Amino acid sequence: MIYAPAIALSAVSDFSEIAAVLSIGIVCTLYTTLGGLKAVIWTDVIQGLLLIIMVFVVIFGAAGAVGGIGRCLDIAWAGDRIDFNHFEFDPRYRITFWSTVFGLGIVWTNITSTNQAVVQRFLCCRSIKEGKMAIYGTIPLNLILTGFCMTFLGYITYAYFADCDPLVLKTISAEDQVLPLMVVRVFAAYPGVAGLFIAGVFAGALSTVSSAINGMSSVTVGDIIKPFVNWNEKSLLWVSRGMTLFYGGLCIGFAFLSSILGSVIQAALSLLGVCAGALLGPVVMGALFPFVNEKGAISGMVTALAFNIWLFVGAWIYPPPLRFLNIKDRNIDGCISNSNVTKERPLIADFYAISFGYHSPLGMMVCIIIGLIVSVATGGLQSRYDVSPELIYLPFEHPTLRWLPKSFRKYMIPKMREKKEHDVQNLNKDDVVETSSMKSISKCTREDGDYGEDNQTFEIESAPDISYL
Structure with a gap:
C-alpha cells in the first residue's frame, strides 16, 4: 500500500518513486509510533472521508470531460472492456468468475475475520452489538466503493484515453500511473483538485499501513513477548514503540519489493493470497473440529505458508503464458513468451501458472489437511473432551x-x-x-x-x- 501512492505521486510530480516511498513510510511510522491506536483510528476516519469524497469528484469530473457516464460505458463496451464472460475452469486464467468468488472471497473473509488490523477495531467497540453493527456497516460501503465506484472509474479512465494510449506514447512508464495522469489533465483548470486527489490516495495508503503496523506491534508485544517476561507497562510501551518502528521499516522494504512484482493490484492480491489461506485455516479448524490441537494448528499454518511461498516464487520465475492474462486488443498468436526465449518451461511451470486468486484456497486446504493429520497423530481425539x-x-x-x-x-x-x-x-x-x-x-x-x-x-x-x- 505504500508503493501505490508512490507511483501516483511520481506520475504527476518530480518526486522519484524512492523518495515517495520513503516519505510516506516514514511519516506513517512516526505518527503510529507516537499516537498509538487512538491516533490510527482518528486519522483513518479523516483519511477515509477524504478518499471517498475524492473518488466521487473524480468520477463525475472525468465522466463529464468524456461526455457523460453513458458515453464512457459505450466506449468501454465498444473496446471490449465490459466483459463478464469469464467462466473458464482452467485455473491458469488470471481473473475468472471462479477465482474471484472462491479465491478472492477467501482473501476478504480472512481480512474481515482474522486480520489483526480489522479485529482490533471490533474489539474497541463498547459491546458485541456495536461490533456487529460495524461489520454489517462495512458491507454496503465496500460494495459501493470497490464494487461500483472503482469499476466505473476504470471504465471512465479507459474511455478518456481510448484514442491516445499514454503507455504507447511513453508518457508514463507503468499502467498504475494512468489514473493520476487523467486526473491531472482533467482538473488542470481547477487548481488544487489534482493535489486533493493525490492526498486522497495517500490517505488510503496511510490508513491501511498504520493499521497494519499497529496491529502487528500489538500482537507481537501482547502474545509473544509479554507472556514470557515480567516487565512493567512502561517498559512494554517502549518495546511496542520499537516494534512499530521495526514493522514500519519492514513495510518500506516490501514497498521497494513491490516495484519488481508487476501490477500493484496483482502484487497486493498475490501477497494477500500467500498469507490468507494459512491464517484462515486454523480459524476454520478451530470452529469446526473439536479435536484440533495446538500442534496441528501450528503445523498446518506453517506448512500452508511454505506451500504458498513456493507457489508464489515459482510463478514469478516462470510467468504464465500470455493467453492466460486476458490481454485486450492485442494479437498474441505470433508472440513468443519471454520465458521461452531464454529457457525451456518445465512441466511444473504449468502448476506455477495457477492464478493468484487460487493461492488462498489452496493454502487453506493444505493447512486444514495437515492440521487434522497432525492433531489426530498427537492425541487430538482425546483433547476434544476438554x-x-x-x-x-x-x-x-x-x-x-x-x-x-x-x-x-x-x-x-x-x-x-x-x-x-x-x-x-x-x-x-x-x-x-x-x-x-x-x-x-x-x-x-x-x-x-x-x-x-x-x-x-x-x-x-x-x-x-x-x-x-
Whole structure:
C-alpha cells in the first residue's frame, strides 16, 4: 500500500518513486509510533472521508470531460472492456468468475475475520452489538466503493484515453500511473483538485499501513513477548514503540519489493493470497473440529505458508503464458513468451501458472489437511473432551448432513469429561444450567442412539470452572 501512492505521486510530480516511498513510510511510522491506536483510528476516519469524497469528484469530473457516464460505458463496451464472460475452469486464467468468488472471497473473509488490523477495531467497540453493527456497516460501503465506484472509474479512465494510449506514447512508464495522469489533465483548470486527489490516495495508503503496523506491534508485544517476561507497562510501551518502528521499516522494504512484482493490484492480491489461506485455516479448524490441537494448528499454518511461498516464487520465475492474462486488443498468436526465449518451461511451470486468486484456497486446504493429520497423530481425539460445546459449530449435525456415518460424526462433537464424584460433592445442582449448545448436542445423541463408549453426558469437570455455562 505504500508503493501505490508512490507511483501516483511520481506520475504527476518530480518526486522519484524512492523518495515517495520513503516519505510516506516514514511519516506513517512516526505518527503510529507516537499516537498509538487512538491516533490510527482518528486519522483513518479523516483519511477515509477524504478518499471517498475524492473518488466521487473524480468520477463525475472525468465522466463529464468524456461526455457523460453513458458515453464512457459505450466506449468501454465498444473496446471490449465490459466483459463478464469469464467462466473458464482452467485455473491458469488470471481473473475468472471462479477465482474471484472462491479465491478472492477467501482473501476478504480472512481480512474481515482474522486480520489483526480489522479485529482490533471490533474489539474497541463498547459491546458485541456495536461490533456487529460495524461489520454489517462495512458491507454496503465496500460494495459501493470497490464494487461500483472503482469499476466505473476504470471504465471512465479507459474511455478518456481510448484514442491516445499514454503507455504507447511513453508518457508514463507503468499502467498504475494512468489514473493520476487523467486526473491531472482533467482538473488542470481547477487548481488544487489534482493535489486533493493525490492526498486522497495517500490517505488510503496511510490508513491501511498504520493499521497494519499497529496491529502487528500489538500482537507481537501482547502474545509473544509479554507472556514470557515480567516487565512493567512502561517498559512494554517502549518495546511496542520499537516494534512499530521495526514493522514500519519492514513495510518500506516490501514497498521497494513491490516495484519488481508487476501490477500493484496483482502484487497486493498475490501477497494477500500467500498469507490468507494459512491464517484462515486454523480459524476454520478451530470452529469446526473439536479435536484440533495446538500442534496441528501450528503445523498446518506453517506448512500452508511454505506451500504458498513456493507457489508464489515459482510463478514469478516462470510467468504464465500470455493467453492466460486476458490481454485486450492485442494479437498474441505470433508472440513468443519471454520465458521461452531464454529457457525451456518445465512441466511444473504449468502448476506455477495457477492464478493468484487460487493461492488462498489452496493454502487453506493444505493447512486444514495437515492440521487434522497432525492433531489426530498427537492425541487430538482425546483433547476434544476438554473443549466446551459453546466454542464449536456443529455443521455435521445439520439435517442435511445427518446421513453421514455415526462413527464419523461422533468425533465432530465436543464432549466435556465425565464428572468425578469427589470434584462435585459440594456443587449445588441448581447452579448448573444446560446451555443451548449442550441441549442441541444431547438431543442429537438421543436421536441417533448410542455412539459407543464415547457417548457421555456433558458435565462440568470441577466445581470452580463453570465459565462456559
